[in-house]
Amino acid sequence: MRFSASQLQRQKQSLSITPQLIESIRLLQLTHAELRQFVEQEIEKNPLLELAPNDGGALGDVLSTSAEDPHIGARENDVDEPTRTGAPEQPMQWKSTRDTTSIPPGQSLALGEFTASAETLHDHVARQIALTAYTPQERLIARALSDHLEDTGYLQVDLLELAGSLNVREADVERVLRTLQLFDPPGIFARTLSECLEIQLRQRDRFDPAIATLVANLEMLAQRDFQALKRHCGVGEDDLLDMLHEIRALDPKPGNRFQSGGPESIIPDVWVQPSPGGGWQIELEPDTLPKLLINQTYFAEVSRVTAHNSKDQAFLNDCFQNANWLIRSLDQRAKTILKVAAEIVRQQDAFFEHGIAHLRPLNLRTVADAINMHESTISRVTSHKYMLTPRGVFELKYFFTVAIASSQGGDAHSAEAVRHRIKAMVAVESPDDVLSDDDIVVRLKETGIDIARRTVAKYREAMNIPSSVQRRREKRLWA
Structure with a gap:
């Protein structure tokens, strides 16, 4: 057999994923909070980008549809991006609430911006420690124990290890802990649920031997084995019923009544409401749609200055292309969410009319085939996206x-x-x-x-x- 070398020309198709395509895919699965953070980072990097007020303009008119028209069709027209011709507005400077004479006519103070923040559990405990007659060593131990206090009110720390780190005796730590367990709210600084309930019952002077046995056998209470509880506690049915009422009146997580951080709320990405002509009207929440503008005036001015500097001009052109790509990607992301939501509403119309008992089985492939998209795209769109309906707020994945x-x-x-x-x-x-x-x-x-x-x-x-x-x-x- 003889071998010989030859040259062949062959045409072949292949799919390559560009970095911009990867970013576009990632934008689909971002929540509105993550998306806003991403946009803010892009604005910092790109001098041509600006975040415009979301006034529901042209983009807002496009991003609404009816459940009877899930494919949107003529609504998916190209949107001409508005441009900025003036200079950016300067941010309003902060003024003291005492200087009310400097407030322009027709404006008022936003009182919510000056209200005191809610007291946290750790602030509440620190104030009580400061008012307690501790020795310097006891105060040091109390502060160290409070540092390990969870937001629920429970203490998660090994007392022996804490005593070694503070170079004190374990008995001193336990003594200070017993005083901390008398703090408000009742039940804090407990290490277990049984100890939390015991602290609250002792402060109510209701920790008798029968209820102590009940607290020590909470697993039987969880299993609702009331016959075994009556035998262990040595009480009748009426006494057991009274003890159960007392247990239910206690707080298993006493620290939860304090605000540990900012309130968390779900902002829906899609609104669904009955249409006057029948069917359902689906709209995207404007607050979840960051609206970007390209400052064409600034781009033109800088282009004239950098016309003879190829490096600066290349950087400016790159910024312009990235800004255009980001605006198109955000527009496509919004349209995709709306298209998927409209198809979900069309498939689950009985749920919106009659309730959960009429929810139909649905999978990703059914929606993907209906709107000519891939299943992976539907999965990314429906993750951590919420729909506000007359029946409540639901994650889009709930309907699958x-x-x-x-x-x-x-x-x-x-x-x-x-x-x-x-x-x-x-x-x-x-x-x-x-x-x-x-x-x-x-x-x-x-x-x-x-x-x-x-x-x-x-x-x-x-x-x-x-x-x-x-x-x-x-x-x-x-x-």
Whole structure:
């Protein structure tokens, strides 16, 4: 066999992912808070970019659609980006609240900006430590213990290790800890749930031997084994009922009443509301859409100055291209979210009309095929994006549930709708008619839902619903 070298010309197609494409994909899965932070970083790096007030202009007109038109169609026109011709506005300087004469006519003080921040648990404890008659060494130990205090009010630290780090005796740390456990709110500086409840009961002078036994056997209370609790505590049913009332009146996380940080709230990305002509109107929340402008005037002025400097001109052109890419990517991201949301509303119209019992099974492929997108794109769009509806705020992923077959040969049922039915059945139980998992299976099959007993048990446990035996015990006790 003879070998010879030759030259061949071959045409071939391949897909290459550019850095800008990677960034565009990443923009899809960012939350509105992460997106705003990303945009602010881009504005700092790019002198041509400016963040304009979101006044719901041309872009806001485009980013709305109807559930009857999930593909948006003619609404997806190219949007001409507005330009800035004037100089950027100077930020308003802060003025003292005492200087009310310098406030321009027609403006008022934003009182919310000058209100005192809520007191945190650590501030509350520090104030009590300062008012307690401690020796210098005890005050040092108290402050060290408070540094390990969690926001829930529990203390997570090894006393022996803390004593070694402070070069004091462990007995001194325990003595200071006992005084800290008398602080307000009752129950703080506890190391376990049992100790937290014990502290609160002692301050109420209600820690007798019977309730001490109950606190020491909280696992039986969690299992609702009331018969065993009555034997261990040596009390009757009425006394046990009184003790349970006292336990329920306690606070298992006493530190939660204090604000540990800024309030967290969910800002929906999409609004869904009934349309006057029927169907549903879907709009994007303007506050989640950062609107960027390119300062064309500044670009033209700098271009004239750097016309003879190739390096500066290249940098300016690169900034201009990046700014255009970012604006187009943000516009495409908003349109994609709106398109996916519109298709979800179209698929789940029965849910919006009649409630969770009519939620249909839905998967990513169904939505992807309907709007000609890839499943991975749908997954990125629906992650950490929320929809405000007349029935509440839901994450977009909430509407994607597995299908459960129908026993009557009809349409499949959504797993979330089945869980809702199980919860509704348990809610109306009486002490003499508590449904077992097999009973729930029978009743569901009567309504056309074919489901296995182990699936019912899995759904019940996921919703923290006790077994039929535990529910019967509890209902008889509280009847």
